[in-house]
Amino acid sequence: MTNEMLTLAIEMGRAMLKSGAEVARVEDTITRICSAYGCDEINVFTITSSIVVTVRSPEGEMITQTRRVSSSSVNMTRLDHLNDLSRRICSEKPDIASVRPEVNKILREPVYGFGMLCLASAGAAASFTAFFGGNWQDMIISALLGIVLRCCMSALEKVVSNNMFSNYVVSCIVGLLAIFSVRLGLGADYGKIIIGNIMLLISGAAFFNSLRDIITGDMMAGILRLCEAVVLAVFIAAGVATAMLLTGVGV
Amino acid sequence: MKALIEILAAGGGTLFFAIFYNMRGKKLVTAGLGGMLTWSVCLLATDLTGSQYIAYLVSAMVASITAEILARFFKTPTTTFVVPILIPLIPGGGLFYTMSAVVQRDWITFASKGQSTIFLFCMLAAGIMAASSVKKMIEGIIRLQRQTGLERRSHD
Numbered sequence: 001m002t003n004e005m006l007t008l009a010i011e012m013g014r015a016m017l018k019s020g021a022e023v024a025r026v027e028d029t030i031t032r033i034c035s036a037y038g039c040d041e042i043n044v045f046t047i048t049s050s051i052v053v054t055v056r057s058p059e060g061e062m063i064t065q066t067r068r069v070s071s072s073s074v075n076m077t078r079l080d081h082l083n084d085l086s087r088r089i090c091s092e093k094p095d096i097a098s099v100r101p102e103v104n105k106i107l108r109e110p111v112y113g114f115g116m117l118c119l120a121s122a123g124a125a126a127s128f129t130a131f132f133g134g135n136w137q138d139m140i141i142s143a144l145l146g147i148v149l150r151c152c153m154s155a156l157e158k159v160v161s162n163n164m165f166s167n168y169v170v171s172c173i174v175g176l177l178a179i180f181s182v183r184l185g186l187g188a189d190y191g192k193i194i195i196g197n198i199m200l201l202i203s204g205a206a207f208f209n210s211l212r213d214i215i216t217g218d219m220m221a222g223i224l225r226l227c228e229a230v231v232l233a234v235f236i237a238a239g240v241a242t243a244m245l246l247t248g249v250g251v
Numbered sequence: 252m253k254a255l256i257e258i259l260a261a262g263g264g265t266l267f268f269a270i271f272y273n274m275r276g277k278k279l280v281t282a283g284l285g286g287m288l289t290w291s292v293c294l295l296a297t298d299l300t301g302s303q304y305i306a307y308l309v310s311a312m313v314a315s316i317t318a319e320i321l322a323r324f325f326k327t328p329t330t331t332f333v334v335p336i337l338i339p340l341i342p343g344g345g346l347f348y349t350m351s352a353v354v355q356r357d358w359i360t361f362a363s364k365g366q367s368t369i370f371l372f373c374m375l376a377a378g379i380m381a382a383s384s385v386k387k388m389i390e391g392i393i394r395l396q397r398q399t400g401l402e403r404r405s406h407d
Contacts, residue, residue: 124267131260237350
């Protein structure tokens with residue numbers, strides 16, 4: 001009984017962590033669910049890549065479960081619904097077997113389709129190009145490159161599991177195309193076009209969450225996430241630098 | 252005119268970014284408006300203080316506090332709003348110009364741009380952390396008041 005409850009709690013915690021929750025929230029959720037079902041001596045340790053929970057069941061038995069967490073895309077709607085469900089579990093204490101389908105339902109909720117993501121990429125890239133001072137020609141090129149970027153990203157995700165490498169390749173491709181577009185006289189300032197597009201690659205969620213983790217005292221998780229964000233930014237910069245060196249813009 | 256374009260672009264950028272985070276409906280639109288607010292505050296603070304660094308600190312704090320309030324209002328985790336609303340403050344331009352100076356071997360621009368990008372990141376971090384700490388303190392005060400209130404009632 002306690003084992004099933006713990007499985008549910010840790011699965012929910014993992015789904016929240018993957019959707020972009022801070023570590024403190026994940027630990028808090030797991031602790032609350034376990035204590036709602038009568039466990040005491042609840043020990044939860046979470047970093048961005050792993051969750052470990054040990055509880056003492058109402059029968060006095062110590063139970064431990066761990067989960068390895070792989071990185072995944074941020075999903076605020078899922079996080080929101082999981083949070084609501086965990087609050088409801090804590091206040092109503094429903095039967096575990098009846099909660100399981102609800103969790104599965106939340107995990108199966110729709111995400112935006114590929115077309116919508118392309119559209120959003122185009123919009124965001126054009127917006128950021130305008131934001132950093134690009135003119136309307138730059139905005140149009142930037143929007144088109146935003147779509148290219150999204151297509152390359154989803155193609156690369158299937159082939160390589162290495163996030164760093166795919167960011168490097170994609171930012172290099174975007175850099176090359178931006179510089180060629182200016183050479184062909186289509187865009188005015190390749191810098192503005194590239195900035196608009198690299199804003200899409202920089203992992204804002206990891207950066208902001210890492211700071212919030214650090215300030216709540218979850219140093220390990222915070223430093224891991226911060227490192228990830230900084231290394232990603234370096235790879236993105238390196239990709240653009242490669243594009244500039246290949247086309248001879250620099251030097 | 253330039254400021255208006257920047258604010259609108261910040262709002263647009265935030266809105267589209269929120270789509271990557273799978274936000275929907277009212278929250279999506281609110282996030283976009285939040286992005287506009289963040290950049291408006293940043294521009295206003297730059298104008299008043301004359302320092303972009305202080306402006307970043309102030310606007311990061313304002314944005315984080317706004318996100319906390321919005322999260323309370325929509326009954327959702329704070330992360331939902333903190334992440335998209337702060338997006339306009341990411342110094343992506345600084346990152347690019349620093350890197351571009353390296354490629355062009357312009358070490359003077361590299362030093363000045365690199366330094367300002369790092370400072371802006373630090374100010375952003377400080378703003379988020381300060382807002383988060385203030386929120387924790389306020390929560391602590393409310394909890395304390397509630398506890399003392401309960402104790403008094405139990406004494407009566």
